[in-house]
Amino acid sequence: MAIASTLSRQGRPELVSSTPQLSLSGVSKYFGTSGFVALDGITMDIPQGQFFVIVGPSGCGKTTLLRILAGLDTQSSGTVAVNRTDEKRPVNSMIFQGDSLFPWMTVFDNAAYGLRMRRVPEAQVSDTVHTWLERIGLWRFRDRYPNQLSGGMRQRVSIVRAFANDPEILFMDEPFSALDEQNKLLLHEELLRIWEATKKTVVFITHSVDEAVTLGDRIMIMTANPGRAKAVLEVPFPRPRNVLELRQKPSYGDLVFHIWEQLREEVQRARQNAEGEKV
Amino acid sequence: MSAEVKGRDRVVGVVTPIVLLGLWELAAQFGLLDARFFPPPSAIVHQFATLVASGELGANVIASLKRLALGMLLGGVPALFLGLAMGISRPLRAAIDPLISATYPIPKSAILPLVLLIFGLGEMSKVVMVALGAFYPIIINTVVGVANIDKIYLDVGHNYRASRWQVFRTIALPGALPSIMAGVKLAVGMGLILIAISEMVAANDGIGYMIWNAWQVLTVDTMYVGLLVIAVLGFLFSIVLDEIEHRLIPWKRRA
Ligand SMILES: Nc1ncnc2c1ncn2[C@@H]1O[C@H](COP(=O)(O)OP(=O)(O)OP(=O)(O)O)[C@@H](O)[C@H]1O
Ligand SMILES: [Mg+2]
Numbered sequence: 001m002a003i004a005s006t007l008s009r010q011g012r013p014e015l016v017s018s019t020p021q022l023s024l025s026g027v028s029k030y031f032g033t034s035g036f037v038a039l040d041g042i043t044m045d046i047p048q049g050q051f052f053v054i055v056g057p058s059g060c061g062k063t064t065l066l067r068i069l070a071g072l073d074t075q076s077s078g079t080v081a082v083n084r085t086d087e088k089r090p091v092n093s094m095i096f097q098g099d100s101l102f103p104w105m106t107v108f109d110n111a112a113y114g115l116r117m118r119r120v121p122e123a124q125v126s127d128t129v130h131t132w133l134e135r136i137g138l139w140r141f142r143d144r145y146p147n148q149l150s151g152g153m154r155q156r157v158s159i160v161r162a163f164a165n166d167p168e169i170l171f172m173d174e175p176f177s178a179l180d181e182q183n184k185l186l187l188h189e190e191l192l193r194i195w196e197a198t199k200k201t202v203v204f205i206t207h208s209v210d211e212a213v214t215l216g217d218r219i220m221i222m223t224a225n226p227g228r229a230k231a232v233l234e235v236p237f238p239r240p241r242n243v244l245e246l247r248q249k250p251s252y253g254d255l256v257f258h259i260w261e262q263l264r265e266e267v268q269r270a271r272q273n274a275e276g277e278k279v
Numbered sequence: 280m281s282a283e284v285k286g287r288d289r290v291v292g293v294v295t296p297i298v299l300l301g302l303w304e305l306a307a308q309f310g311l312l313d314a315r316f317f318p319p320p321s322a323i324v325h326q327f328a329t330l331v332a333s334g335e336l337g338a339n340v341i342a343s344l345k346r347l348a349l350g351m352l353l354g355g356v357p358a359l360f361l362g363l364a365m366g367i368s369r370p371l372r373a374a375i376d377p378l379i380s381a382t383y384p385i386p387k388s389a390i391l392p393l394v395l396l397i398f399g400l401g402e403m404s405k406v407v408m409v410a411l412g413a414f415y416p417i418i419i420n421t422v423v424g425v426a427n428i429d430k431i432y433l434d435v436g437h438n439y440r441a442s443r444w445q446v447f448r449t450i451a452l453p454g455a456l457p458s459i460m461a462g463v464k465l466a467v468g469m470g471l472i473l474i475a476i477s478e479m480v481a482a483n484d485g486i487g488y489m490i491w492n493a494w495q496v497l498t499v500d501t502m503y504v505g506l507l508v509i510a511v512l513g514f515l516f517s518i519v520l521d522e523i524e525h526r527l528i529p530w531k532r533r534a
Contacts, residue, residue, distance in 0.1 A: 072434055094438045100431045104453035104530045113449070114439040145530040165439065 019083045020045035021169060021201040022069060027078035029064050038064045040226035041078065046218075048085060048168075051195060051202045053216035055209060055263065057270040061227030062205045063097055066171050069203060070094050085168060090118065093162035097173040097205075100158060101146040107133070107157050108142040114165030132160045136190060152183040156190075163194060169201045177207060188214055188243050196240050209259045213252060214243055221262050224270035231262055318500050323507065326500035336489075340508060343478065343485040346402065347470050350409020355466060358417035359459065365418075366425020367443075367451055379418065387411050387469070388476050400481050408477040412469035420462025424455030457531060460524045467516050475509060486512075 029039040038061040046052045054062050067073040070092050101110045115125045133139040136156050176184045212219050216235050223230045300320050306312045307319035330336035365372045398404035436446045478487025490505035
């Protein structure tokens with residue numbers, strides 16, 4: 001499979017180092033005794049500091065792939081190499097698909113979770129969490145429990161929980177899929193702002209082509225059943241990006257259209273497969 | 280639920296028993312009820328005052344409460360820890376679950392003779408009876424509580440590299456707490472039943488003993504006082520436990 005060479009991003013060429021942060025080679029995953037193929041030979045390099053987006057139809061193995069990259073699951077075959085740049089920081093933090101805040105912890109305690117688990121001194125935990133909650137506008141809700149927050153606020157707390165832990169790599173599994181358009185737009189802007197300031201490697205999963213093009217440096221389109229890498233595209237837009245201005249550009253529309261065309265086939269194929277299973 | 284509706288519920292809850300007691304009193308006074316079996320509430324209240332004044336009631340209540348408290352600790356604490364460990368560890372669950380399922384259906388009252396045989400007539404036998412009653416609901420509810428914790432929370436724990444102990448403290452325990460509290464409530468109810476039964480058979484003090492003794496010497500008023508005290512204790516326990524639950528599980532307050 002051909003992988004487009006990495007273009008250095010404008011203004012931040014130093015972030016593209018020679019050894020990739022994540023290097024996948026022939027990663028496959030089979031489930032159950034029937035040997036259902038969820039992932040089939042994914043080969044991919046993700047450079048340090050890149051915002052890497054994966055799009056694909058439902059059930060094509062996106063979450064499975066992310067869990068393998070995060071070490072929460074193991075691949076059936078193939079290798080995943082994670083190259084550390086800073087041994088002192090945690091390798092990765094995951095923003096899970098769906099609600100994953102602890103209902104029994106306040107906003108503050110949820111946000112502090114990663115830091116506390118690695119026994120960072122409490123004064124420093126307090127400082128870091130304060131800064132992050134302030135930055136994302138949730139400091140005054142710090143004593144609330146998740147069930148006292150809106151869906152958008154909960155999602156922001158999950159983002160803070162991951163960012164406050166200061167990992168080298170962030171995995172985000174459809175973090176905004178349950179949100180309305182306005183909230184989504186605001187969070188896209190917030191996420192871009194935070195990410196552009198922290199230079200982390202991000203692997204971001206989404207169903208939304210708009211989201212992929214708005215946020216990503218590179219987009220991998222996946223096929224369904226079995227999950228394979230169908231194409232990898234560069235997103236040519238410079239940073240920092242303005243979400244609204246970006247969407248007015250003709251080249252934005254072209255890229256979205258191009259990705260949709262590729263995806264449509266896959267979504268249709270996935271649907272046919274699903275119907276075939278039902279019979 | 281609005282405060283108004285809550286207030287109304289509370290008023291209804293207080294008025295109903297008072298009306299029933301009034302009817303009982305009248306029926307007993309006018310000979311509609313046989314006063315040998317159903318003495319009028321006024322006579323029971325009088326007997327209550329007498330027993331309080333003599334110190335007899337206080338001594339019996341304290342004796343029972345002491346056994347209840349010791350038994351709850353003796354049965355509840357191991358049940359809690361074993362339950363949490365079983366909830367986390369599948370092999371441990373596989374090893375111990377069958378034992379619990381097999382012994383749980385045995386009525387605890389049926390074990391009383393065996394407990395008396397082993398522990399004798401001293402305090403220990405009563406404490407052990409309460410402990411047996413407390414053990415099962417707490418361990419069963421704890422295991423279920425931990426096992427039902429959404430897997431995603433454990434994934435979060437692993438992703439943030441929580442140690443086994445940290446997972447236990449930050450996820451298993453708080454996640455299972457609502458279920459554990461339900462178990463503790465059942466355990467206290469079971470403890471009250473068992474303490475009354477064991478004191479009837481094998482004690483020289485305590486509320487159970489007081490009721491049984493009253494039957495033997497046919498002081499029916501005292502018997503009713505005993506029943507009343509047990510009912511009130513049960514009610515007080517449920518208020519205290521609700522309050523503890525409220526404080527221990529603040530995230531369930533506003534769902
Ligand atoms: N533990 C498992 N056991 C068996 N099959 C599984 C398991 N986990 C996932 N699968 C299957 O693997 C495939 C990929 O699942 P995955 O959750 O990775 O999809 P996804 O791309 O994240 O979908 P979505 O966009 O809906 O979240 C699906 O067909 C799913 O049914
Ligand atoms: Mg998924």
